Amino acid sequence: MRRVDDDGVSVLVGDDRPLDVCLDGRRIWTFWTRRDTDPVAPVDALARGPWPARRAVWPKPLRAHLNGTGRITVSDSVTGRELFDKTVTLGEGSGPIRVQNRRGVDLGIDKSGRLVPTFASRSDRDIEALLDATDAVLEALREAGVEPFIAYGTLLGAVREGAVLGHDSDADLGYVSSHTTPVDVALESYRIQRALAERGLRIARYSGASFKVMVSEGDVTRGLDVFGGFFDAGRLHLMGEINTPFEREWIYPLGTAELDGRPMPVPARPEKLLEAMYGPGWRVPDPAFKFTTSAHTIRAFDDWFRGTQPGIRYWDRHSHYAKRKPPRENPSQLGRKAAAVAERIGATEVLDVGAGRGRDAIWLARQGLRVIAYDYVPRALDLVAEQARAEGLDLEVRHLNLTDGRSVLAEGARLAQDSQPRVILARHVADATSSVGREALARFSSMALRAGGQLLTEFHPTYKTPPGAARVPDHTREEWMIGRPDPEVFAALLRKAGARGVRVVNRKPTTRPVVRVVGVWRGAGK
Amino acid sequence: MVQVSDLRPGAARAQIRRLEERVAELESDLTELRRHQVRLAEIVDVVQELLVPLSGRDEAAAAEAIERFQRSL
Numbered sequence: 001m002r003r004v005d006d007d008g009v010s011v012l013v014g015d016d017r018p019l020d021v022c023l024d025g026r027r028i029w030t031f032w033t034r035r036d037t038d039p040v041a042p043v044d045a046l047a048r049g050p051w052p053a054r055r056a057v058w059p060k061p062l063r064a065h066l067n068g069t070g071r072i073t074v075s076d077s078v079t080g081r082e083l084f085d086k087t088v089t090l091g092e093g094s095g096p097i098r099v100q101n102r103r104g105v106d107l108g109i110d111k112s113g114r115l116v117p118t119f120a121s122r123s124d125r126d127i128e129a130l131l132d133a134t135d136a137v138l139e140a141l142r143e144a145g146v147e148p149f150i151a152y153g154t155l156l157g158a159v160r161e162g163a164v165l166g167h168d169s170d171a172d173l174g175y176v177s178s179h180t181t182p183v184d185v186a187l188e189s190y191r192i193q194r195a196l197a198e199r200g201l202r203i204a205r206y207s208g209a210s211f212k213v214m215v216s217e218g219d220v221t222r223g224l225d226v227f228g229g230f231f232d233a234g235r236l237h238l239m240g241e242i243n244t245p246f247e248r249e250w251i252y253p254l255g256t257a258e259l260d261g262r263p264m265p266v267p268a269r270p271e272k273l274l275e276a277m278y279g280p281g282w283r284v285p286d287p288a289f290k291f292t293t294s295a296h297t298i299r300a301f302d303d304w305f306r307g308t309q310p311g312i313r314y315w316d317r318h319s320h321y322a323k324r325k326p327p328r329e330n331p332s333q334l335g336r337k338a339a340a341v342a343e344r345i346g347a348t349e350v351l352d353v354g355a356g357r358g359r360d361a362i363w364l365a366r367q368g369l370r371v372i373a374y375d376y377v378p379r380a381l382d383l384v385a386e387q388a389r390a391e392g393l394d395l396e397v398r399h400l401n402l403t404d405g406r407s408v409l410a411e412g413a414r415l416a417q418d419s420q421p422r423v424i425l426a427r428h429v430a431d432a433t434s435s436v437g438r439e440a441l442a443r444f445s446s447m448a449l450r451a452g453g454q455l456l457t458e459f460h461p462t463y464k465t466p467p468g469a470a471r472v473p474d475h476t477r478e479e480w481m482i483g484r485p486d487p488e489v490f491a492a493l494l495r496k497a498g499a500r501g502v503r504v505v506n507r508k509p510t511t512r513p514v515v516r517v518v519g520v521w522r523g524a525g526k
Numbered sequence: 527m528v529q530v531s532d533l534r535p536g537a538a539r540a541q542i543r544r545l546e547e548r549v550a551e552l553e554s555d556l557t558e559l560r561r562h563q564v565r566l567a568e569i570v571d572v573v574q575e576l577l578v579p580l581s582g583r584d585e586a587a588a589a590e591a592i593e594r595f596q597r598s599l
Contacts, residue, residue, distance in 0.1 A: 208563070
């Protein structure tokens with residue numbers, strides 16, 4: 001075969017089979033010999049054989065750790081047959097290869113290709129802690145009025161192995177609502193979240209019917225995913241992956257299965273649900289299993305429940321390092337403009353919507369303004385908030401999600417209660433959100449600016465407009481861009497939301513065109 | 527019913543294209559309808575949780591209701 005080097009793992013391939021890659025006996029990665037590999041030229045005469053040689057390249061997050069020497073074994077995930085077992089030296093580093101985070105927790109590649117703490121490396125005590133957390137969330141869900149059961153990977157582990165799967169990084173729970181329409185299912189999900197929040201649980205919502213409950217065990221925080229489902233016209237829709245003909249009797253009344261010796265609620269016919277989740281081959285272990293949900297199912301879930309945080313994965317990933325790196329010292333031009341406008345109209349408060357790392361927010365606070373920095377990933381503002389506290393600045397960080405109507409209306413109502421002239425700064429927000437988000441920005445502005453003020457926005461529009469020339473469409477896009485709004489359409493949106501004066505100014509483009517749209521709201525009676 | 531125009535050369539291809547366009551239209555119509563579900567849920571949730579406290583005259587109670595609501599988002 002078979003070769004392990006800085007590029008990856010080369011194998012001679014027959015069938016498509018899952019292989020486990022272990023470092024010093026601990027699984028760090030599983031790949032499929034066809035699905036996850038590319039053909040390579042045979043490295044030597046011995047490699048020439050009836051099967052093509054293929055290479056699985058190291059996943060990027062893993063590559064960063066592969067410096068030093070370690071014993072790498074590659075074996076068939078299903079049969080356990082060893083295909084490679086050698087001590088190899090990788091990268092330029094010396095000393096042992098360690099695939100661990102800074103706290104020394106062992107990491108492995110999960111089914112989504114992320115490098116995460118792995119259960120297999122963890123002690124019985126850690127598993128116990130996870131099971132305790134699972135029990136606590138199950139109990140909270142029951143008190144909120146639904147009948148939860150373990151689902152997806154957690155159910156698979158319980159039914160197939162009676163244990164938490166070694167390569168699984170989270171726990172999955174589900175429930176099936178007694179409601180039959182998505183709107184009622186979402187309302188119920190909000191109500192459940194409220195009940196859980198009252199108990200002090202930390203929750204991140206993913207969609208109108210699913211959320212993650214964060215439970216900290218020692219210094220590791222894990223997420224327990226809660227998926228809502230419902231029956232309609234003989235089909236089970238379970239958030240995430242499932243839309244299939246199903247009988248209610250296959251779920252309720254719930255039965256019990258053991259997970260590492262702990263009884264856990266499972267559907268009445270768990271094998272039926274597992275088949276819907278993993279296909280008829282669910283009995284055969286496959287750590288590299290990837291969900292392949294039908295486009296039809298994805299579309300239905302997208303339409304009914306999703307679209308409530310577009311682009312969040314990008315910003316979430318971004319915030320991991322953003323929270324350690326301070327923003328630039330100088331404000332943006334729009335940030336400076338916000339300070340000037342605030343002074344001119346006598347506003348003392350600036351709302352920085354989509355504040356990112358807080359570059360403008362902290363600068364504005366340093367100018368003596370009261371600043372509220374809003375973001376749907378407020379974690380990226382931790383550093384600036386800390387800095388502001390140290391400097392005694394009036395800067396508050398608040399969560400705002402423009403694509404969740406509840407977030408916008410509640411915060412809008414809060415600001416409307418405290419009516420005063422304000423300046424709202426929204427730099428590269430209109431192009432980083434959906435049309436729903438843009439409408440919400442207009443509505444939010446109308447609520448926050450009841451006593452008058454201005455909304456200052458800048459974004460990359462749909463087209464280039466060289467001075468004196470016709471519009472040229474510009475389709476280039478960065479990963480964070482959700483839409484490239486048409487400035488005139490956006491301006492019309494602001495007028496509809498009550499802006500009396502709206503100015504559209506084309507900025508001197510750098511790499512791609514930038515437009516500034518300013519909306520002026522006049523206070524009541526003005 | 528078979529129409530005379532269906533018998534022209536290329537008619538089948540044109541018909542398939544028309545059907546494909548129609549399916550795409552129906553899909554986008556369906557999306558438009560289904561998108562209302564979660565938006566309606568958001569609005570109903572806000573109305574249920576905030577309408578009564580906000581329509582009262584007690585500002586402190588209103589502020590508290592908003593804060594409690596925001597904690598659950």
